[in-house]
Amino acid sequence: xxxxxxxxxxxxxxxxxxxxxxxxxxxxxxxxxxxxxxxxxxxxxxxxxxxxxxxxxxxxxxxxxxxxxxxxxxxxxxxxxxxxxxxxxxxxxxxxxxxxxxxxxxxxxxxxxxxxxxxxxxxxxxxxxxxxxxxxxxxxxxxxxxxxxxxxxxxxxxxxxxxxxxxxxxxxxxxxxxxxxxxxxxxxxxxxxxxxxxxxxxxxxxxxxxxxxxxxxxxxxxxxxxxxxxxxxxxxxxxxxxxxxxxxxxxxxxxxxxxxxxxxxxxxxxxxxxxxxxxxxxxxxxxxxxxxxxxxxxxxxxxxxxxxxxxxxxxxxxxxxxxxxxxxxxxxxxxxxxxxxxxxxxxxxxxxxxxxxxxxxxxxxxxxxxxxxxxxxxxxxxxxxxxxxxxxxxxxxxxxxxxxxxxxxxxxxxxxxxxxxxxxxxxxxxxxxxxxxxxxxxxxxxxxxxxxxxxxxxxxxxxxxxxxxxxxxxxxxxxxxxxxxxxxxxxxxxxxxxxxxxxxxxxxxxxxxxxxxxxxxxxxxxxxxxxxxxx
Amino acid sequence: xxxxxxxxxxxxxxxxxxxxxxxxxxxxxxxxxxxxxxxxxxxxxxxxxxxxxxxxxxxxxxxxxxxxxxxxxxxxxxxxxxxxxxxxxxxxxxxxxxxxxxxxxxxxxxxxxxxxxxxxxxxxxxxxxxxxxxxxxxxxxxxxxxxxxxxxxxxxxxxxxxxxxxxxxxxxxxxxxxxxxxxxxxxxxxxxxxxxxxxxxxxxxxxxxxxxxxxxxxxxxxxxxxxxxxxxxxxxxxxxxxxxxxxxxxxxxxxxxxxxxxxxxxxxxxxxxxxxxxxxxxxxxxxxxxxxxxxxxxxxxxxxxxxxxxxxxxxxxxxxxxxxxxxxxxxxxxxxxxxxxxxxxxxxxxxxxxxxxxxxxxxxxxxxxxxxxxxxxxxxxxxxxxxxxxxxxxxxxxxxxxxxxxxxxxxxxxxxxxxxxxxxxxxxxxxxxxxxxxxxxxxx
Numbered sequence: 001x002x003x004x005x006x007x008x009x010x011x012x013x014x015x016x017x018x019x020x021x022x023x024x025x026x027x028x029x030x031x032x033x034x035x036x037x038x039x040x041x042x043x044x045x046x047x048x049x050x051x052x053x054x055x056x057x058x059x060x061x062x063x064x065x066x067x068x069x070x071x072x073x074x075x076x077x078x079x080x081x082x083x084x085x086x087x088x089x090x091x092x093x094x095x096x097x098x099x100x101x102x103x104x105x106x107x108x109x110x111x112x113x114x115x116x117x118x119x120x121x122x123x124x125x126x127x128x129x130x131x132x133x134x135x136x137x138x139x140x141x142x143x144x145x146x147x148x149x150x151x152x153x154x155x156x157x158x159x160x161x162x163x164x165x166x167x168x169x170x171x172x173x174x175x176x177x178x179x180x181x182x183x184x185x186x187x188x189x190x191x192x193x194x195x196x197x198x199x200x201x202x203x204x205x206x207x208x209x210x211x212x213x214x215x216x217x218x219x220x221x222x223x224x225x226x227x228x229x230x231x232x233x234x235x236x237x238x239x240x241x242x243x244x245x246x247x248x249x250x251x252x253x254x255x256x257x258x259x260x261x262x263x264x265x266x267x268x269x270x271x272x273x274x275x276x277x278x279x280x281x282x283x284x285x286x287x288x289x290x291x292x293x294x295x296x297x298x299x300x301x302x303x304x305x306x307x308x309x310x311x312x313x314x315x316x317x318x319x320x321x322x323x324x325x326x327x328x329x330x331x332x333x334x335x336x337x338x339x340x341x342x343x344x345x346x347x348x349x350x351x352x353x354x355x356x357x358x359x360x361x362x363x364x365x366x367x368x369x370x371x372x373x374x375x376x377x378x379x380x381x382x383x384x385x386x387x388x389x390x391x392x393x394x395x396x397x398x399x400x401x402x403x404x405x406x407x408x409x410x411x412x413x414x415x416x417x418x419x420x421x422x423x424x425x426x427x428x429x430x431x432x433x434x435x436x437x438x439x440x441x442x443x444x445x446x447x448x449x450x451x452x453x454x455x456x457x458x459x460x461x462x463x464x465x466x467x468x469x470x471x472x473x474x475x476x477x478x479x480x481x482x483x484x485x486x487x488x489x490x491x492x493x494x495x496x497x498x499x500x501x502x503x504x505x506x507x508x509x510x511x512x513x514x515x516x517x518x519x520x521x522x523x524x525x526x527x528x529x530x531x532x533x534x535x
Numbered sequence: 536x537x538x539x540x541x542x543x544x545x546x547x548x549x550x551x552x553x554x555x556x557x558x559x560x561x562x563x564x565x566x567x568x569x570x571x572x573x574x575x576x577x578x579x580x581x582x583x584x585x586x587x588x589x590x591x592x593x594x595x596x597x598x599x600x601x602x603x604x605x606x607x608x609x610x611x612x613x614x615x616x617x618x619x620x621x622x623x624x625x626x627x628x629x630x631x632x633x634x635x636x637x638x639x640x641x642x643x644x645x646x647x648x649x650x651x652x653x654x655x656x657x658x659x660x661x662x663x664x665x666x667x668x669x670x671x672x673x674x675x676x677x678x679x680x681x682x683x684x685x686x687x688x689x690x691x692x693x694x695x696x697x698x699x700x701x702x703x704x705x706x707x708x709x710x711x712x713x714x715x716x717x718x719x720x721x722x723x724x725x726x727x728x729x730x731x732x733x734x735x736x737x738x739x740x741x742x743x744x745x746x747x748x749x750x751x752x753x754x755x756x757x758x759x760x761x762x763x764x765x766x767x768x769x770x771x772x773x774x775x776x777x778x779x780x781x782x783x784x785x786x787x788x789x790x791x792x793x794x795x796x797x798x799x800x801x802x803x804x805x806x807x808x809x810x811x812x813x814x815x816x817x818x819x820x821x822x823x824x825x826x827x828x829x830x831x832x833x834x835x836x837x838x839x840x841x842x843x844x845x846x847x848x849x850x851x852x853x854x855x856x857x858x859x860x861x862x863x864x865x866x867x868x869x870x871x872x873x874x875x876x877x878x879x880x881x882x883x884x885x886x887x888x889x890x891x892x893x894x895x896x897x898x899x900x901x902x903x904x905x906x907x908x909x910x911x912x913x914x915x916x917x918x919x920x921x922x923x924x925x926x927x928x929x930x931x932x933x934x935x936x937x938x939x940x941x942x943x944x945x946x947x948x949x950x951x952x953x954x955x956x957x958x959x960x961x962x963x964x965x966x967x968x969x970x971x972x973x974x975x976x977x978x979x
Contacts, residue, residue: 080812084790084819087728109813187682187721188728194683195690200650211650222715223683225650 005294009287017280024272040238043253046207047240050197050251055243057196061088061189062170066155069172069180079103080111083182088192090185091117097177101125117183120162124169157245165216166248194223210255217248230254309365312358319358323351349394356425363422363499364474364491374416374503381409381452381524382445384417388424389443392432399436409445409452413524419499420522423507426492427456427518435460438515451505452524457517468509472497496520564859566786566823567592570851570868573889576881579842579874584802587870588889589793589851590830593785593823596859603858605701605782606641606657608688612708613646617675621709621741624767628774629670632705635778636660641700643691644669647684648677649714657691681712685725685736685753692734699861701784701822702734703759705777707770709741712749723752726759730821733787733856735759737777740968741767743960747967755971756808758821763968765961780824786864789820789855791831798838799848805832805896823855832889832896840874847871887935894931898924898943899973902950906966914954921951943973 065088072082072092079092091113094103104114118125155172158181168189171181197214211226213236230236236252330344389403396403431441438459446453463471474494493507500507504523509516573586596602609629613622629644636642637660644655644666655669688704696702711717716725726736736759738750747763754761760780764773795801795814809831810817818831833849840846853866875881901924908917925947932940946969953962 080810080817084817085731087731090724109811111810111812113810114812185724185728187716187724190716191682191686191689191725191728194651194686195693199645199653199687220715223680223686224714227650229649229677 002295002298005291009291013280013283013287016283017276020279021272021276024275025269028269028272042207043210043238043255044240047212047238047251047253050212051240051242053196054193054246057193058246061192062155062157065089065170065182066172069182070174072180074102074178074180076103076105076108083113086182088182088185088188090183090188092180092182093117093121095179095181097179102178120167121160121169121183123162124158124160159245159248161217165218166246168245190222197223198225200225200227208255210253213252213254215250215252219250222249226254228255305365308361312361312365315358316355316362319351319355323348323355326351345394349391352391353395353429356422356429359422360426360492360495364495374419376414376416378412378414379417380412381415381420381447381454381522382407383410384415384420385409385424385443385445385454388421388428392425392428395432396428396441399432400439401432401436401441402439403441403443406442406444409447409454411447413447413450413452413526415452415522415524416503419503423496423499423520424454424456426496427520430492431456431458431460435515437461447524450523450525452522454520454522455510455517456520457510457512457515459515462512462514462516463509471509472507564594564596564785564857565864566594566789566853566855566857566866568853568866568868570849570870571886571889572848572870572872573893574872574881574885576873576875576884577837577840578878578881579840579844579876581839582836583839584834584836585872586805586889586893587793587833587835587849588830588886588892589791589833589853590828591789591791591820591823591853592828593783593825594859596783596785596825602637602782603699603701603784604639604641604697605636605703605784606692606695606697607636607701607781608643608645608657608691608704610645610647610684610688610704610706611673612648612679612681612684612706612710613673613675613677614648614679614710615676616710616744621767622673622675624770625707625741626670626673628770630667631771632774632778633660633663633666633670635775635782641695642666643688643694645684645688645691646673647680647687648675649680650677651680651683651687653687653691657694678714679708679710679712680714681706681708681749682715682717682722682725685722689729689734693732696732696734698733698787698856699858701781701787701858702732703781704729704734704736705739705781706736706750706753707739707741708745708750710744711746717746717749719746719748719752722749723756726753726756730757730819733821735821737761737781739764739770739773739777740964741770743964745964747964751967751971758807758819761968761971763964780827783825783827784822785825785858786823786855787821787858789823789829789853791818791820792816792852792854793818793831793833793849794852795835795849796847799846800836802834802836805834805893805900807831809833820855830892832892837872842874842876845871845873887937891931891935891937891940894928894935894937894940895943895973898928898940898947899970901927902947902966903970905950906963906970909954909959909963918951918954921947925951 065086068082068086072078074094079094083089083092092103093101095101100106104110104118110118155170158169158171160167160169165186167186168184169181170184171179173179193214209226209228211224211228211230213224214222216222234254236254238253240251241247242249242251326344326347330341330348333340333344385405385407389405393403428441431438435441435458440459442455442457444455472493474491497507500520500522505521507518507520510519567590569588569590569592571588571590573588577583577585609632611625611629617625633642640660641657642655642660643653643657646652646654654672655666658665660666685704685706688706692702692704712722716722729736734757736753736757738754738759738761740747740750740761741764751761753759760777762773762777764770793801793816795816797814799814801811801814801816804811804816804818807818807820807829816833820829823829835848837846837848848870851868851870855864856862857864901920905917905920905924908920925944928940928944928947931937932944950962950966953959
């Protein structure tokens with residue numbers, strides 16, 4: 001019983017914990033994935049922001065130099081002065097719509113840097129990029145690699161590779177159908193971009209400790225910031241290419257994610273663990289409480305039973321004496337003393353009732369401790385029934401209950417009359433106590449092979465359906481008008497059923513339309529068989 | 536001597552005297568501007584080469600009073616190699632430099648290793664303690680992102696860029712640039728671009744491990760100084776000297792334009808980079824220091840002329856920003872030569888100042904050539920070239936009685952002895968340092 005309870009409590013504690021753990025792990029995993037995703041988005045957002053810083057810078061330079069190109073007179077000295085004064089301009093050129101070069105001048109002396117420029121850009125000129133102008137208008141709106149100076153746009157960037165990397169040309173098509181462009185100073189534009197980008201000390205606190213690197217087409221680092229130091233072979237968490245014209249360049253975000261993604265993921269698992277422990281402690285506490293309560297109740301019940309047992313034992317001796325002397329008194333009474341005889345009869349019947357009750361209590365107590373032994377002896381079941389009915393006759397008569405009998409078990413069989421009488425006594429006294437209004441008690445007996453069946457029926461209020469099983473539990477009493485005001489220990493039927501089962505039979509409540517009908521079956525072997533020891 | 540001949544010489548002398556300034560604008564506090572020919576009298580009737588020297592001297596200003604405000608970014612290498620006494624001495628030197636500045640000056644402190652930290656954003660020096668705090672935060676570790684450091688320093692200077700102020704980046708490095716662009720030409724290109732804005736870069740190389748080519752290119756193309764600092768103990772001294780020099784800048788964006796006369800062909804420039812276009816030559820100086828002399832040497836081809844005639848060889852125009860008057864000034868002069876048959880007269884009139892300069896710069900070119908030879912492993916050839924160079928200098932120093940050339944001769948001999956692998960690393964830095972200084976004119 002205790003083991004079962006312990007198991008049930010364990011299940012009650014563990015099931016929700018397991019369920020919670022499973023759900024929690026799922027939630028934590030989803031959460032972790034979500035955090036990873038958010039983290040990725042955050043880093044990407046940062047790179048986009050950085051890219052737009054660079055794009056904005058280029059746009060600003062574009063506007064600034066467009067203004068300069070618009071204003072410059074197409075005249076050698078002015079163009080050379082422009083190269084001398086503009087930091088971003090490495091060399092300037094002017095070409096006609098048909099691709100013919102105007103500056104650096106085709107005739108007349110060239111400066112060393114102009115000669116160097118023509119050598120550097122010889123590929124660009126050879127490509128006939130300028131001659132493309134005489135072709136049909138291009139489709140693209142903004143210049144891309146290889147679609148230099150397309151007709152539909154008025155200014156743009158052109159990039160080509162020469163020597164040690166990317167070179168840029170910014171160009172503008174004047175209304176006079178001239179292309180004015182300049183080669184961007186590579187070192188300078190990078191220096192300007194570096195100037196526009198943050199330094200290590202300005203790495204945002206909202207981001208995890210990281211490192212953003214700007215790399216060129218050969219994956220060489222151009223500039224980087226952030227205090228995190230990636231390993232040599234470490235792959236970036238997120239990478240993003242720059243916009244045209246610096247398409248070959250990349251931004252990469254390196255971070256261990258320390259203090260961010262992993263921690264948040266770990267945080268979710270930690271939270272879950274915390275919840276699990278808390279719920280576990282709560283449920284465990286509750287289970288322990290129930291367990292202790294139950295144990296206490298069990299202990300108290302046991303003590304009660306022990307107490308009643310001891311008291312009953314103590315009562316048995318005086319009761320025996322009372323009966324003995326009452327019978328002695330009955331014998332010694334004068335013949336013509338009806339009043340005395342009646343009194344003694346009452347004393348005797350009440351003391352018999354008392355001794356039955358005590359018997360009940362003692363058998364219950366015994367049952368709690370050890371098995372009751374059945375002492376079978378040869379005899380007639382019907383005789384036993386009759387003597388029981390005789391015993392109850394006076395009190396039944398007094399309550400106005402009529403008794404009808406149908407005997408069918410007078411064969412001599414082996415059974416324990418004490419057990420039979422205790423069971424019947426319980427059943428009959430129940431009728432007497434609870435079914436007086438039915439005014440009728442029917443007792444039938446029947447024998448078949450080695451089984452004897454006895455039914456005791458009444459016309460009382462009966463027993464509600466849902467309580468049919470419970471009435472056989474110890475200390476259970478029907479709580480209704482019937483039982484109110486009626487004394488009872490609540491152990492009668494429980495003992496009766498136990499006794500019947502020990503006797504190799506059973507006591508059941510039959511389904512009837514009216515009143516209650518108990519059917520008792522007993523194992524009653526023939527008198528020749530010697531199985532008095534069966535239990 | 537026949538009177539006619541005397542008259543003839545007198546005429547030549549008068550013509551030669553015309554080399555003296557002919558036009559002068561402005562008055563006091565102007566850059567001193569001289570145009571000299573190596574041979575004011577040339578041999579008649581023959582095409583020949585001669586040298587034109589244009590000398591600019593920064594005017595003296597009363598120190599402390601009315602000094603042009605400076606806007607200086609100190610860019611300090613804090614890579615892993617800058618540990619120990621290097622960084623400590625560097626901090627000390629930087630603090631000393633800060634003490635030399637006035638409350639009106641603007642300073643920023645940028646430190647770099649693999650990444651760049653702006654320790655002190657461009658700020659007026661009035662809050663000296665904040666700047667000192669920034670310097671004290673310097674701690675070494677990491678790679679050498681030199682390009683990025685200079686870029687950030689430039690961005691800080693640019694915050695308060697004023698053409699009438701002194702705009703300067705002072706870069707201190709002890710190692711090779713190994714992050715970002717790190718070729719001498721990339722850094723030179725950056726220097727040239729910064730010069731266009733009026734920002735110069737002073738490069739201070741500490742110890743034996745930095746890349747002197749990169750550092751001299753960056754300084755040279757931006758008209759800044761370069762100095763080789765052998766030991767950390769010298770840091771404070773060099774910083775002080777450098778800051779003294781920076782604070783004595785009197786003119787910026789100096790542009791010299793030489794327009795040669797018909798028939799005169801400019802051949803090459805000995806010294807600062809010049810832009811040749813036909814018969815005109817342009818040289819840009821970013822700045823002029825007070826009391827300091829800068830000069831341009833041009834080799835010209837002069838056509839044959841008859842004896843007794845004179846030729847206006849070239850017109851020289853100088854424009855610059857005067858930092859005291861805060862106005863753009865323009866000066867111009869012409870260089871004239873006379874032609875004669877008399878060898879004696881030609882020799883007597885030869886200008887030894889110009890010839891010493893020619894000898895010095897010619898020797899520097901040879902010295903550079905020797906450096907390249909040694910770089911490509913041709914030790915023997917390099918030694919021969921240096922010894923030959925020393926002999927040339929020795930001859931010239933005796934000819935012109937020049938102590939300067941004599942010292943150069945000794946230095947070349949020492950160079951020739953220091954080509955062994957163990958000595959070369961340090962020696963090369965000294966040579967680059969010397970080449971750079973003689974090219975720009977000695978400043979220290």
